[in-house]
Structures are given as C-alpha cells and as structure tokens.
Amino acid sequence: MTQRLPSSLTPLDTALAELLRGIDPVAPVELPTAEAIGCIAAGTPLLAACPPRDxxxxxxxxxxxxxxxxxxxxxxxxxxxxxxxxxxxxxxxxxxxxxxxxxxxxxxxxxxxxxxxxxxxxxxxRAGSDVAARTPAGAEGYPISAADLLIARVAGVEKLSVRRLRLCIVNVPGATATAQMIADIARAAGQDVKTLEAGARDEASIAEALDTSSCDVLLTVGGSGVGRRDAAVAALARRGQVLAHGLALQPGRTAAVGRLGPIAVVALPGSPDHALAAWLALVLPLIDQLSARRPRRRVTLPLARKIASGVGIAEMALLSWEHHAWMPLAVGEWSLQAMARADAWLLVPASHEGFAAGTPVDAYLMRE
Structure with missing residues (x-):
C-alpha cells in the first residue's frame, strides 16, 4: 500500500511537543578528554591553579x-x-x-x-594566570570546546563527565548522500553515531533495520514521502508508533516523528534540504533535551531584505552574516549552495507572513 500523508498537516509545535513528551536526559558518562569534544558538559571538575606557582x-x-x-x-x-x-x-x-x-x-x-x-x-x-583555582573544566550544559580541552589537559585532567547521545541512523537505499550528511553533522556535534542500511526500500526491509537496542535516538533517512517506493513511515508504524507524519513545515513537510518503545524516532526525508530542515526543527531540540543542554545561542541582527512567508506553514530561512545584518539566502526551498553558504537559520512561525527589511530577528547559528 502506498504511504500517504494525512488530510491536514500537523503544526510543527504540536509534532515537536509529542516528540519531546516524557523524554528525560541521558545519564552522564566519563570520557577521555580526546573523545569529549562537542559533548555536553555534565558536572565538570574544578581545576587547580595553573601554573601552580610563578x-x-x-x-x-x-x-x-x-x-x-x-x-x-x-x-x-x-x-x-x-x-x-x-x-x-x-x-x-x-x-x-x-x-x-x-x-x-x-x-x-x-x-x-x-x-x-x-x-x-x-x-x-604568575601562579593561576592561565587557569584560576577552582575554574570548572567547561560550562555545564554547554558543548566541550577545543579551548576547554586545552585547559583540562594543561591542568592534568584525563577524563570529563559529559552527556553523549548514541544516535542510530538508518539509511533507506537511495538517500545515501543525505544520510552521510546527517551523520557528519551529528558527529561534529559530539554524538556517538552508528549507521545502518536497510536491505531494500520496502516496508519489511526498513522495519527489520529499525534497531533500538543500543541507541538513545533513532533516525531514518529517506522514504518518508508519498512516492510508490516510500515506506519508512509505514515501517515505523509496523514496529512502533507514528506520532505525526506530514508537518506544516517547509522544507521538511514529509518528515515524521514517532516512538519505538521508549526511543524517540524521527523519519527524515531523503532530499538534503528537507532532511536538514527537519534536523534543525525536530532533531536538535530532541538532542538538547536528552543531553540537558542549556539554550542555544541566538544572534539578533536586522534583516538586509524582507522575508515573505505564507500563513499556515512554518518556513525555514537560511541566512548569511553580511555587513552586520542577516541576508536571506533561501526561504522554504533551499539549494545546496545556500545550505553551504548559510551562517544561521530562522524559523518563520506559521502565524507570520514574514518580516520586513530592517526588522531585528533572532537567528540560530549553523555552527557554534
């Protein structure tokens, strides 16, 4: 049976609330400093003064x-x-x-x-000029940076307590490049990523690949649409529960969210722009809640030109930082070039028709 979208699209806020309901942070783990970069600091130790004397x-x-x-x-x-x-x-x-x-x-x-x-x-x-006594090795709730690791190593710290998610990505054949992009983004964000590939694009093959035995989040990439060979959401329904399929989100309309037992599942579309938009709008908030991350940084700048958006659909805009202003690169439909050039992204709520030129907007940075 061909996979179909419901007659009405689910608002993004509703789908996200369903996805995050009952999700608690994962337990902290201790990792060697070499493996901790990008992970979310949890209960960081207080360092001794460095240097300890003049x-x-x-x-x-x-x-x-x-x-x-x-x-x-x-x-x-x-x-x-x-x-x-x-x-x-x-x-x-x-x-x-x-x-x-x-x-x-x-x-x-x-x-x-x-x-x-x-x-x-x-x-x-002077003693303590590099690191003052009782300085924490990283800010709790924020990613461990290269600078944090340098300070920890100089202070002699060998392990750090962090929250690091185990992320399983199931590639539905035909979406390999997109799945690799999502895996690269997840690894750069400090996640422990395992990739699997479904044996074929049919419902049974995808369902068989949905392995939640050793992960905190499961993503599928590809097969979430309504094409004759799309079956990722049907496979999720076969194994678990579909909470929402067909979102009032552009790009990302055919994404889906669900559960396999206690594990949250997000079905990402196979198109790179739709997958990236769904990653930003759905997966990042899920990762943040699971890792007890504090709010992500937003940068407020005026728009260099207006953004027009249709009411009823939340639209994602890509922005570049130009002359102390946000320059819109793409709204709703993203080219690969715009994705490569973007410095930040902005969600235009479904209730808005957009923003006039010169309006200050809060945008999330693509790379922190």
Missing part, C-alpha cells in the same frame, strides 16, 4: 627587580654572585620576580654585572 615565561636570567634599580649599559650594576638561568616553564627561584634577556647580564669569570633594569613580573607567568 614560572619563567621566557629564557633568561632570574632576578629581583628591586635589586636592579639604576642598572644600565652606561652604569652596570655588579652582582655579588651570578644569577640563576631559567628556561621558559621553569619555576622561579625564591626571591626572584623578573626574567631578563640573556644580553642584559655580562659574565666575566665569577664576576657578573647587570646592564638593564627590570620590573616585577617581567618575563614571568
């Missing part, structure tokens, strides 16, 4: 600035003994608070003289 920032002579007042090339200051030499990163000797360059001290046998003054802190990295 260290040399450059190679040179360790001295006390108070002992060098008046020293110059014209009036060298003799020293009772040769100063200590330090390499960058060495702990500062007791009583020393500055590091002078090699040429600032002359040695002649046991005699030493200084040819320049110094100031306290010159050539020195």
């Amino acid at each position: 260290v040399a920032a450059t190679d040179g002579w360790a001295l006390s600035a108070n002992d060098l007042v008046g020293a110059s090339a014209y009036s060298p200051l003799p020293l009772a003994m040769a100063p200590a030499w330090v390499d960058a990163g060495d702990a500062m000797p007791e009583g020393c608070d500055c590091v002078l360059d090699a040429g600032a001290v002359e040695l002649s046998g046991p005699l030493a003289q200084v040819l320049a003054e110094g100031v306290p802190g010159q050539g020195v990295r």
